[in-house]
Amino acid sequence: MTSNGWLQILFYLGVLSLLTKPLGIFLYRVFERKGTFLDPILRPIERLIYRACGVDESKEMDWKDYGVAMLLFSGVSLLLLYLIERVQFWLPWNPQKLANVPSDLAWNTAVSFTTNTNWQSYVPESTMSYFTQMAGLAYHNFASAAVGIALAIAVIRGVARREAKTIGNFWVDATRTLLWVLLPLCIIGGLALVSQGVVQNLEPYTQAALVESQTVDAPGPIGTTAKQPVTTQTIAQGPVASQEVIKMLGTNGGGFFNANSAHPFENPTPLSNFLEMLMIFAIPSALTYTLGRMTGSARHGWAVWGAMAVLFLAAVFVTYNAESRGNPLLQGVDQTPSNIQSGGNMEGKEVRFGIANSSLFTTVTTDASCGAVNNAHDSLTPIAGMMPMINIMLGEIVFGGVGSGLYGMIVFVILSVFIAGLMVGRTPEYLGKKIEAFDVKMAVLSILVSSLTILIFSAMAIVSKPGLAGISNPGPHGLSQILYAYTSATGNNGSAFAGLNANTPWYNSTLGLAMLFGRFLTVIPILAIAGNLASKKHVPESLGTFPVTGPPFTVLLVCVILIVGALTFFPSLSLGPILEHLLMHAGTTF
Amino acid sequence: MTKETIIAVRFTLLTTIIFGLLYPLGMTVISHYVFPKQAEGSLIRKNGQIVGSELIGQAFTQDKYFHPRPSAAGNGYDASSSSPSNLAPTNHQLIDRVKGVVARLQQENPGVPIPADLVTTSGSGLDPDISPAAAAFQVPRVAKARGMSVEAVQAFVASHTQARTYGFLGEPRVNVLELNLDLDSSK
Numbered sequence: 001m002t003s004n005g006w007l008q009i010l011f012y013l014g015v016l017s018l019l020t021k022p023l024g025i026f027l028y029r030v031f032e033r034k035g036t037f038l039d040p041i042l043r044p045i046e047r048l049i050y051r052a053c054g055v056d057e058s059k060e061m062d063w064k065d066y067g068v069a070m071l072l073f074s075g076v077s078l079l080l081l082y083l084i085e086r087v088q089f090w091l092p093w094n095p096q097k098l099a100n101v102p103s104d105l106a107w108n109t110a111v112s113f114t115t116n117t118n119w120q121s122y123v124p125e126s127t128m129s130y131f132t133q134m135a136g137l138a139y140h141n142f143a144s145a146a147v148g149i150a151l152a153i154a155v156i157r158g159v160a161r162r163e164a165k166t167i168g169n170f171w172v173d174a175t176r177t178l179l180w181v182l183l184p185l186c187i188i189g190g191l192a193l194v195s196q197g198v199v200q201n202l203e204p205y206t207q208a209a210l211v212e213s214q215t216v217d218a219p220g221p222i223g224t225t226a227k228q229p230v231t232t233q234t235i236a237q238g239p240v241a242s243q244e245v246i247k248m249l250g251t252n253g254g255g256f257f258n259a260n261s262a263h264p265f266e267n268p269t270p271l272s273n274f275l276e277m278l279m280i281f282a283i284p285s286a287l288t289y290t291l292g293r294m295t296g297s298a299r300h301g302w303a304v305w306g307a308m309a310v311l312f313l314a315a316v317f318v319t320y321n322a323e324s325r326g327n328p329l330l331q332g333v334d335q336t337p338s339n340i341q342s343g344g345n346m347e348g349k350e351v352r353f354g355i356a357n358s359s360l361f362t363t364v365t366t367d368a369s370c371g372a373v374n375n376a377h378d379s380l381t382p383i384a385g386m387m388p389m390i391n392i393m394l395g396e397i398v399f400g401g402v403g404s405g406l407y408g409m410i411v412f413v414i415l416s417v418f419i420a421g422l423m424v425g426r427t428p429e430y431l432g433k434k435i436e437a438f439d440v441k442m443a444v445l446s447i448l449v450s451s452l453t454i455l456i457f458s459a460m461a462i463v464s465k466p467g468l469a470g471i472s473n474p475g476p477h478g479l480s481q482i483l484y485a486y487t488s489a490t491g492n493n494g495s496a497f498a499g500l501n502a503n504t505p506w507y508n509s510t511l512g513l514a515m516l517f518g519r520f521l522t523v524i525p526i527l528a529i530a531g532n533l534a535s536k537k538h539v540p541e542s543l544g545t546f547p548v549t550g551p552p553f554t555v556l557l558v559c560v561i562l563i564v565g566a567l568t569f570f571p572s573l574s575l576g577p578i579l580e581h582l583l584m585h586a587g588t589t590f
Numbered sequence: 591m592t593k594e595t596i597i598a599v600r601f602t603l604l605t606t607i608i609f610g611l612l613y614p615l616g617m618t619v620i621s622h623y624v625f626p627k628q629a630e631g632s633l634i635r636k637n638g639q640i641v642g643s644e645l646i647g648q649a650f651t652q653d654k655y656f657h658p659r660p661s662a663a664g665n666g667y668d669a670s671s672s673s674p675s676n677l678a679p680t681n682h683q684l685i686d687r688v689k690g691v692v693a694r695l696q697q698e699n700p701g702v703p704i705p706a707d708l709v710t711t712s713g714s715g716l717d718p719d720i721s722p723a724a725a726a727f728q729v730p731r732v733a734k735a736r737g738m739s740v741e742a743v744q745a746f747v748a749s750h751t752q753a754r755t756y757g758f759l760g761e762p763r764v765n766v767l768e769l770n771l772d773l774d775s776s777k
Contacts, residue, residue, distance in 0.1 A: 007758055053600040054593070065594075072598040080602055125670055139610030143602075171597060178605065183613070190617050191624065197645050200621040200629045205670055208633070208642045211770060214649050216665040234670040235646055237631060241621065242614040259663075259672035262713030264645035265631065270760025326706065327679045332692040334703035334723075341723035342761045347684065347710040348674045351659070351719040354761035358713075375713045376674035379684075473678035499676030580680055589682040 001324045002337050005356030009316055012274065012360060013309065016281050020305065023282060024289025030180045031153045031173065032294065042179045049175055060166035063531025066154055067524055069170035070147055074114050074520070077143050082110040084136040085128075094129035095204035101127065108508035113137055115519035116144035116401060118247070118254030118371055118494035119511060121503040125236040125257050130202055137254060138243040145250025146177040148403030151523055152287055155407045158530025159431055160295045162538045167530050181283070182249060189279055190245040196275075197268035200241040208233045240265055248279035251401040253371030253494045261361070261374040262350055273357055273374060280370045284399040287406045295431050299549035304409060307557040311398045312367055315387050320359035322384035328585060345384075348376025359384065366391035369401030371494030378473065378481070378497040382584060385497070386577035389484055392491035394565040395450065401492065407526050411443045413548065414529065416560045418443075420546040429545050432538045439532060442525035449521045450490050451568045453514050457486040458572065466506035472499035475590030476583065480576035485511060490518035634771070641771070643669075647718040648767050653735035655773075656720070656728050656747075658766045659707055660691060663715025675711045698731050719763035722751050736773070746773055 085101040150173035218228035261267040292301020326335030337343035342354030358375040366388035397409040421428025428435040461467030471478035481497040621629040632644040662675040677684035705723035750769040
């Protein structure tokens with residue numbers, strides 16, 4: 001680790017903390033309809049959308065109707081994406097004449113983008129047309145992010161409201177997220193990325209004449225290889241920046257290219273890298289302030305932010321430390337950091353990012369449910385590769401996905417006040433609401449669904465032929481690849497130990513199910529909690545109330561998160577990355 | 591329920607038009623006028639012909655050129671098939687591959703430690719850069735092949751070494767394609 005590396009990490013957290021309050025207030029004003037400077041432009045468009053769709057914006061919904069509307073929107077838009085993929089050959093903006101997507105892959109991809117996962121079993125630049133990328137995939141980056149944020153706002157209303165039957169109108173919350181929050185940030189952020197070199201065009205792939213022509217091995221007749229001269233380089237193009245920016249802001253993470261944010265056309269400079277990381281955490285971080293503001297306890301919002309920051313720094317430290325040490329199995333290689341090289345484990349990393357920015361990006365993208373990568377997670381040293389898995393296993397609640405991070409964190413907050421209540425022997429309360437059996441049951445259900453999905457599917461894969469067939473790195477790392485895949489799918493993250501050959505009927509179908517369970521089965525109990533909390537009476541704070549502000553609460557919250565995570569996943573992690581770490585230092589290869 | 595389904599269908603279609611078509615097409619038009627060079631891929635033209643992109647690495651194997659990092663994209667630096675190696679740190683394929691590269695580089699510059707980035711593949715397989723250490727490692731070979739003095743080649747490297755952005759963001763780096771083009775044109 002170097003001091004310059006830590007300077008970059010702390011600068012990142014510092015800028016994030018400065019953004020939190022202004023953006024949090026803006027979100028509060030958008031969803032509480034307090035008026036913003038954008039209203040004169042956006043209000044007419046908003047009204048037009050409601051009129052065209054038949055939405056009554058004054059009508060509020062209870063938690064069940066809210067959930068139904070959310071599911072209907074997700075279902076319909078999923079089907080449309082599936083359809084676009086299946087007929088893309090005949091649609092416009094397909095200069096490379098890419099074929100229609102096969103059914104199992106199209107289904108997996110449709111589920112993946114609808115659930116905000118963006119798991120990709122395919123190589124985008126040779127599979128998806130520009131039309132599919134724009135109207136199908138990038139559109140879902142907007143849609144799934146809007147769903148996540150709308151749900152978070154509904155859950156916050158549940159906590160904030162007293163003796164209320166409703167928690168908002170899904171269509172209104174989704175529309176306002178799209179117009180007020182995502183669109184303006186995408187236009188500004190997208191142009192900033194283009195200025196750095198992210199491409200934005202609809203041209204066919206560029207043919208460049210190589211400076212030095214090469215000879216490569218190409219498959220010859222019947223199983224032989226023949227030397228073949230290569231004189232041109234085909235450079236993939238596309239409307240990348242418009243998708244890159246929402247991929248980050250919406251914590252989606254699906255790359256326009258196979259290499260994702262390691263690709264120089266997605267992430268060309270250290271500055272674009274910094275902006276992309278900032279975009280991932282911007283809205284999730286701001287939502288903590290919105291939570292404090294809407295519930296009337298700004299200090300509670302900051303206490304939650306504090307717990308997130310602690311867990312974030314811990315994860316960066318472990319990842320960065322492990323990667324800086326490099327790979328002890330590489331002989332004769334200088335992996336020491338210096339002024340003229342970043343050193344460390346450079347396999348799968350870009351020179352312009354080096355170890356510090358790769359470790360930071362890896363932590364940010366898995367703390368959130370983003371899943372964009374600027375380095376190859378499969379090639380991380382074992383302990384560094386374990387960290388993204390842990391980040392996702394904890395529920396992506398460290399800032400987390402847009403919306404999903406906050407409502408996931410509220411589940412842990414409810415568990416924390418419940419445990420504190422047990423310790424002092426009183427009915428637990430959360431911001432003036434009694435937490436009762438129903439709320440705790442639903443909170444535990446939400447956590448159990450995702451843990452069970454990860455562990456059961458992984459267990460099925462490691463005892464089945466098609467599951468084992470996907471492994472590309474043998475030894476304990478093979479288990480890590482499978483565990484990572486189901487963790488990422490269930491957590492709707494989308495990053496991968498990408499050597500795993502997942503474009504098979506087995507993985508496409510089981511990972512598709514894991515994504516659906518991880519998205520929808522976890523959020524329905526949370527909506528139920530929101531509906532139940534909204535209907536409750538306010539109980540004034542008393543001496544026996546455990547305060548949900550300040551350092552003691554932050555510490556308790558961090559402990560609850562870590563204990564739940566450790567008890568659930570330590571056994572499987574010890575057989576994967578921890579075992580691989582020990583064997584690597586004993587000099588074993590596979 | 592039927593009423594909500596109709597809303598869902600209309601909402602999906604309408605927002606697809608706004609966010610799936612109008613937004614990216616609008617961004618394409620604006621980018622084309624505001625940042626034309628970047629939007630089309632920061633392409634490098636020589637005598638009117640496109641010879642590559644500033645941002646995309648190319649393969650070089652001759653002694654007179656600086657070599658980029660090993661690449662796992664297609665047959666190497668295939669910019670229509672970006673990819674990392676995805677080899678685990680304990681995979682013997684990785685260890686063997688690195689051994690091979692190390693053996694070759696040690697002959698070229700005996701006794702000098704080999705910088706990590708020169709023996710490892712990048713995250714994209716298209717990394718346009720090498721570290722200043724990896725450039726310095728190759729200076730003697732390039733100088734000999736071109737019949738230039740080591741100092742002269744070092745000066746070329748220095749002029750193509752990009753420092754950290756604002757002095758602290760990212761890592762210092764040398765763009766291989768630009769450096770090689772500059773060396774060629776100086777003849």
